Amino acid sequence: MALERQKFYFFPPTRETPPSTTIKLGNIITLPRNADEPLNSPPLPIDTTTMEVFEHEIKDYKVTIDHSATNTIGIWASFLMQILGLGGDVGGEHSNTDKEEWKCESLKTVWFTPSPAYIVKSLENSAVKEFLKENRNWLSNSKVYMITGIKIAYGASGVIVYAKKKGLNLHLGVNATNLGVPVEGGPNFGVTRERSVTEEIGGKEPFVLAFRMRRIKVSSKGDVENKIVTGGMLSLGSDEEGEEPVRLVVDGVEDEDADADEFEIENSWNIKEDGDTAMSEPIACAMSLEL
Template sequence: MANTNKTYFLVSSWDFPKGSVCLGSLTSSPEQPHITLFKPGDGDIDTTTFPTTKDDYTGVVRSEKGDKGGLFFRFLDLFGLGAEASVKYDRKAVLKYSFKHMHTEWFIPSEDLVKKAVQSKRAASHLKRIAYDSPLYMITGLKIVEGASVTTLKNKGKDFTAFLGVDAGPVSVGPQASHNSQSTELQTFSNSTPIVFAFQLMEVRCDAKGNVSTMAYNTGALFGLDVDSGLPAEELEKTVAKEVTSEVLKKEFGDAFSASASIDEEDGSPCVVIVPVTATTA
């Protein structure tokens, strides 16, 4: 199975602390991944999970040259510095961003887990209410970032520098700003809790007879897996993925999302980022 692009949905704000979105949970809408119809218990995820971590990353984006930046940069570009210090960037700026840790974990749900999820009381009630006409969505991957910082240098002699700190210890809530009348303005934001900023999905369809089918939201082969992934061949063969484009998203979700190319800062590989459109107009 060839190595191909991964696909990530961005969350809709900074308000998703670690644990608010979890692997194996089932939701009726990718716009609200934290509102679940099923959340797995201890021992429910009985298949292999694949965790990776990237430490001490720094990236520089020169927007005037058309750089798209990485996946986490796309999140920053949408939401600024967080709810308490909402700052949009000058897109003609030179932007430097970094983080202390980025953790990614994903898995391929077992048939037993998927069936347990759709047969759970809340999920079964929801499916019956909508006459099984719409799919549900299982969270199959998460990206969590900790210790982020951002620096933006504006043109025309004016500097704007902003920092995000996700540190252990007391929480410092809200912006702290100082202003130099000549050229410089400083704003800081700190938050002690790591945040979920992106996730991966699997579509789950169920009919009134209990037949269940799944399809991963991914551009090509599921998460770039190959025969050396350690998963049984039958699991790889059962995993179905579809290419995700803006046209596909519009057909399935209306104008809620758009898709574009990006880079996964964790390993430098190309990926597809699915952006909540409502965030770009807020």
């Protein structure tokens, strides 16, 4: 039985954010997908006499990310053969596949655990206070996220592949048994179009590969609660609020507290680090209509 590890790190919106720019420790963001748009810029300085900042480095790091989604639709009318002697089946498929592979000379992780006093003081930022005031839920509570960990890729090279596929299948049937001929059959037609783009990137400048965060809730009475966001980026799951997150699995890249809407993610992802493998079935939607 494999050991299930907690996952804590998420991919940012792009792979174009240099370290020490828009994604920093102590940044407060509105949603995980807005990781590079902090409300408090610059963030409150971290007092290392009361909060320790940790660092860890991995050499020769590799990560592969697969993203796939397949949607199918079918309309069948074969039952009409028994009535009219004519019928047909129509089926269509639409799929998207994205894949990224990154090889890094080193991956550096920097993180800290904010104290309650640091969190409260960070909430005093005018932009943060305004956001919390204007974005209360039906219970008059509001929430934001604080970035508490960052993974930085150095000396990275990568290959990115985007592929799309569209297909249409048509089957026309004729039932000739009513005419005294024991035959059911008809022609099949099909067409498929595929398109793909491949990018190769070498000698990339350092960039933020992933980030970790805490969710901060502020009640109508002004009480502040915070908890680590878990679940991981790049593999779908659900949290206690019934939300659907996406996970990464880099010593932890996840979230069971952030939902698909917050990430603007609707499809399934697979991730493989170095020699590890991870598999999941692509999401498929099907519909059948009776005519």
